[in-house]
Amino acid sequence: MASIRPEKNRARVIPKHSAPVLPKRRAPKIPRRCASLLLMAFVPAFASIASAAEEPVTFTRDVLPILQGNCQDCHRPSGTNYGGMIAPMSLMTFDDARPWAKSIAQEVSSREMPPWDAAPIHNGEFSNERTLTDAQIETIQSWVRQGSRRGRTEDAPPPREFKTTGGWMIGEPDLIITMPEPYWVGDDVYDLYTGFPVDLTEEMLPDDVYIQAFQCKPGSKVIHHFNGHLLAPDEDGKLPPPPTKFESDALSPRGAGVYIGGVSSGTDANIYPDGYGLPLKKGTRVTFDIHYHKEPGEGTGVWDQSQIGFKFCKKPPRSALTGMGLFYFNINIAPGESDYKIGPVPRKTSRDLQIISLMPHMHTRGKAAKFEAFYPDGTSEVLLDVPNYDFSWQTVYYFEELKFVPKGTRIEYTSWYDNSPEYAAERGFDPAQRVKYGQKSSDEMMMGFVMAGPPIDGAEPPPETTGGFYE
Ligand code: HEC
Numbered sequence: 001m002a003s004i005r006p007e008k009n010r011a012r013v014i015p016k017h018s019a020p021v022l023p024k025r026r027a028p029k030i031p032r033r034c035a036s037l038l039l040m041a042f043v044p045a046f047a048s049i050a051s052a053a054e055e056p057v058t059f060t061r062d063v064l065p066i067l068q069g070n071c072q073d074c075h076r077p078s079g080t081n082y083g084g085m086i087a088p089m090s091l092m093t094f095d096d097a098r099p100w101a102k103s104i105a106q107e108v109s110s111r112e113m114p115p116w117d118a119a120p121i122h123n124g125e126f127s128n129e130r131t132l133t134d135a136q137i138e139t140i141q142s143w144v145r146q147g148s149r150r151g152r153t154e155d156a157p158p159p160r161e162f163k164t165t166g167g168w169m170i171g172e173p174d175l176i177i178t179m180p181e182p183y184w185v186g187d188d189v190y191d192l193y194t195g196f197p198v199d200l201t202e203e204m205l206p207d208d209v210y211i212q213a214f215q216c217k218p219g220s221k222v223i224h225h226f227n228g229h230l231l232a233p234d235e236d237g238k239l240p241p242p243p244t245k246f247e248s249d250a251l252s253p254r255g256a257g258v259y260i261g262g263v264s265s266g267t268d269a270n271i272y273p274d275g276y277g278l279p280l281k282k283g284t285r286v287t288f289d290i291h292y293h294k295e296p297g298e299g300t301g302v303w304d305q306s307q308i309g310f311k312f313c314k315k316p317p318r319s320a321l322t323g324m325g326l327f328y329f330n331i332n333i334a335p336g337e338s339d340y341k342i343g344p345v346p347r348k349t350s351r352d353l354q355i356i357s358l359m360p361h362m363h364t365r366g367k368a369a370k371f372e373a374f375y376p377d378g379t380s381e382v383l384l385d386v387p388n389y390d391f392s393w394q395t396v397y398y399f400e401e402l403k404f405v406p407k408g409t410r411i412e413y414t415s416w417y418d419n420s421p422e423y424a425a426e427r428g429f430d431p432a433q434r435v436k437y438g439q440k441s442s443d444e445m446m447m448g449f450v451m452a453g454p455p456i457d458g459a460e461p462p463p464e465t466t467g468g469f470y471e
Helices: 037-047 059-070 094-109 134-145 421-427
Strands: 175-178 183-185 191-199 209-217 223-231 258-263 276-280 285-293 302-304 307-312 322-327 340-348 353-361 366-374 380-386 397-405 410-417 447-453
Touching: 059 094, 059 134, 094 134, 183 191, 209 223, 209 258, 258 322, 258 447, 276 307, 322 340, 322 410, 353 366, 353 380, 366 447, 410 447
Parallel strands: none
Antiparallel strands: 175 307, 183 302, 191 285, 209 276, 209 307, 223 258, 223 285, 322 447, 340 410, 353 397, 353 447, 366 380, 366 410
C-alpha cells in the first residue's frame, strides 16, 4: 500500500498575524493532519516577490470562484459541518479570506483542503468529490505569491447564496424527530456513547413511506458522531421492549436495527438519487446513536437535544435501498505494528444491484481502505481506493453514475492500519497499546458500508422489500 504522507508528522505553525482566534472545530482529542514544514519554508520566501512575467491573479476574478465552488460549503458562517465540526473560518469574502491567504496556499498545495481521501484515479466518479485541479492550486499559489490582491469589484461573481432552512442541509424535512428529553452531558464527560430510542407513533407517521433524504442534526457542539438506526415492527406491528441500557462497546446500540448513516466531520447529507428510496415503515423505532466527546472540566457540561429529519419520496420510488456492512471484529494490532492488514471481507450479491454509495470506516490507526468487485465473468474492478485514509473525515462516497454490479458479483473490502510511533505522533494515539475492536477512537474498527438497490429498468416495478440482496 502507498505509505502515508510523511510531511504530516510536523507541528502546525500558523503565522500569528494570520490567525484570528476562532473556536476549535472538533473534539480536541483527535488531531488534525498538519501542514507541510517544507511548504511553510518556501511559501513565505516567495510571497512578496511577484514574477514580472506572471499573469496577474486577483481575488475577485480568479480566486473567489474557486472558493465558492470548493470551500464555502463548509467555510461560511454556519457551514454544513455541524455539531462542533464547523470549519474554523469563513471564506466568503476578500476580507474573510485575506488573513488566511498563506494558510490557504499551504492547505491546498498539500491537498489537505478541500478534504477528500479517495485516490486520484476516482476523480470524476463521485458526485460529492471535493478536489482542486492543478491549475486551480496554481492560481491560488500565484495569488499569494503576488501579494494576495483584491482586484476589481466588478470582476467578482455574484456571492453564492445558501438557503437558510434552519440548519437542514436536505431542505425542510417532512418529519422531524426530536430526542424526547434534553440530555445532560456532564462536566466529567470525555467520551460517552449512548442511544435514544423513539418509537414512531401513528400521529408522527400514519403510513409506510420511503426516505429520499435524511439528516442527523446535532443539538450541541459536543457531538463527535451521531448515527441513525431503524428497527421496523414485526408482522403484528410489534417492537421488542426498548433497551434499558445502551452498552458502550456494542457495535451500535443493541437491537437498534439497521444502521442508515449519520453525521461526523466531513460528511455530506444523505440524499438518494431519483427513483431510489429507503423504506420507513410506520411504527418503526428510530434510534439516535450518539458519541459525545469533549474535554472534561468544571463548567464544560452542556445540554443536548438532537434531531433527525427525514424527507420522503414525493412519488413511490422504483427501487428500495438496503445498507450492507462488511465487518471484522477479531482485530488484534500489536504495539508498533506499522502495516496491519484486515481482509478482504467478501460478500456475494444474489441479484443485480446498483450501488449508490460506499463508506470505509476505521479509527485513528486506519491508513488505507479498498472496495473491489469481482464480476461473474471473471473480471474485477477497484470500486473505491482510499490510499491515505484520515479518521478526521468520515466521507460517504456517492457514485455520480450509479455502479451496476450483476448478480453473483463478489464485493470485497480490505483495510490497513498503522500502529507505529511515527503515525502515532501525527494522529495522536499511543503506539504502545495493543489495539482491539471497540467504539472508542483509541480502539479500532473494520467496517465497509455499501448502500445499494435493484436497478430501475424501463418498466415501473413495485419497490422491492428490503434485504435479500446478498447471499
Ligand atoms: C468538508 C468541509 C470543508 C471543505 C469543503 C473545506 N474545508 Fe477547509 N477546513 C474544514 C475544517 C473542518 C477545518 C478545520 C480542521 C482543523 O483544523 O482541524 C478546515 C481548515 C482549513 C484551513 C486551516 C485553518 C487553520 O486553522 O489553520 C484552511 C486554510 C482551509 N481549511 C482552507 C480551505 C480551502 C481553501 C478550501 C477549498 C479549496 C477548504 N478549506 C475546503 C472544512 C472544510
